[in-house]
Amino acid sequence: MSPSSSSGAPALLADEALAALARQALQIEAQALLDVRARLEGPAGAEFARAVAVVLACRGRVVVMGMGKSGHVGRKIAATLASTGTPAMFVHPAEAHHGDLGMVTPGDVVLAISNSGESEELTGLLPVLKRQGIPLIAMTGKPESALARHADVVLDSAVAVEACPLNLAPTASTTAQMALGDALAVTLLDVRGFKPEDFARSHPGGSLGRRLLTHVRDVMRSGDAVPAVGADAAFGELMREMSAKGLGAAAIVDAERRVLGIFTDGDLRRKIEAGTDLRATTAAQVMTPGPRTIGDELLAAEAVAVMEERRITTLLVVDADRRLVGALNTNDLMRAKVI
The missing domain is CATH 3.10.580.10 (CBS-domain)
Structure with missing residues (x-):
């Protein structure tokens, strides 16, 4: 429990104590990334390669889904994929139950993100996705979860502990998801032979776009x-x-x-x-x-x-x-x- 003043308000810790808490959180998240990297040297590496192959074979788009904090991460991953040569979009799982699933068409691939792998909004979509023959890539911290069991490819984003001192708020787990999504995007970029000029075409308003598109x-x-x-x-x-x-x-x-x-x-x-x-x-x-x-x-x-x-x-x-x-x-x- 945090120390409190006589008025009941939390007492402010000394500067060094506050900095120590920040360093601890960063250390936990840094270790989480090192653990994800180490797993890719084993069987998880072959699974990652399968995910790359599935996306490369995709004739449509990568449809990213996720609830809560995983959804926020998913939006960023979809944006990164789209700007680096892999057509992608984010579809909210809850909205998908009420019509937005029509955005997912044959030829697409679904990347579903859930740390627990048991999000009802995601697992409830599995039967429909299976009937349509949509390939499913699951990014989850629980490889034995329902989402993982029904996925064609599983990207293991498990972390040992969250940076949250209560081990509750998604912190290290979302960092691992974000980094794994970035790794997927840049690997696809490299395999596709994506060049700075290609990047500029999807960023015409940025400084790089001006440098690479202006003659x-x-x-x-x-x-x-x-x-x-x-x-x-x-x-x-x-x-x-x-x-x-x-x-x-x-x-x-x-x-x-x-x-x-x-x-x-x-x-x-x-x-x-x-x-x-x-x-x-x-x-x-x-x-x-x-x-x-x-x-x-x-x-x-x-x-x-x-x-x-x-x-x-x-x-x-x-x-x-x-x-x-x-x-x-x-x-x-x-x-x-x-x-």
Whole structure:
């Protein structure tokens, strides 16, 4: 029993005592994960491999079910599966008894999660699932339970003790379920050859999606917005073009708009520091020849990598014949949230 004050309210423990309770809970949960891992080195490992094979053979979706805390875990597992290349959805077992079971169709696989394996809402669905021929994967802490006995594959999520000091609240057991679900998802991801680009397609609004789905042509400046002058242009004309377009650089091109060089704000500072008389120079005389360029079909993230490698802030975009088609700088990439 927790200590109480004279008013009946719980007395606050010392900081170290509170931290000790937290460390104990984390140690229990960490040990639970180590125990699950150790079991996978034995027969449970072969059962896990069977679960992977069942899901890979699935023509439909993985339908995850669970009650209470196991249901909360199940929602997360379904979301992780769906975002890593395995179509999945969560169906609440209680709602399944009242019509939502119609969401489960031939070709699907059911992943039922229950620590006790005796949840009435889940076991009550077993006859219907069996009649439909739906493969059943059970994730349970009781391999001898009703759910496990009727399952095609059993994933053992048993824990020795809950982190709850009363050994009642689902804590270590839900941690084991979550981790086992993650292990299933990432194993399927690897076996399917799921790539970062695939992940990005299911996360288009996230930073990874932007990095992997945004191309140079999506963020570059084009047409009249690209500062460019001919090789014979006077220095004054070059500076007016740079100032008007606001890129911090200008391309020097030939009559066919093939890139010959580039002149940047940094080049200007260096020329002034060196005491160069720029008034009578031409663009060809002050440019940096053969600048690094990039194609518009490449990912914007590749432009970022080039800029970081070369320590530059501006890139000219060219076609296959090295004709100037666009330009971009770090500000453009930042606005597109690629960096």
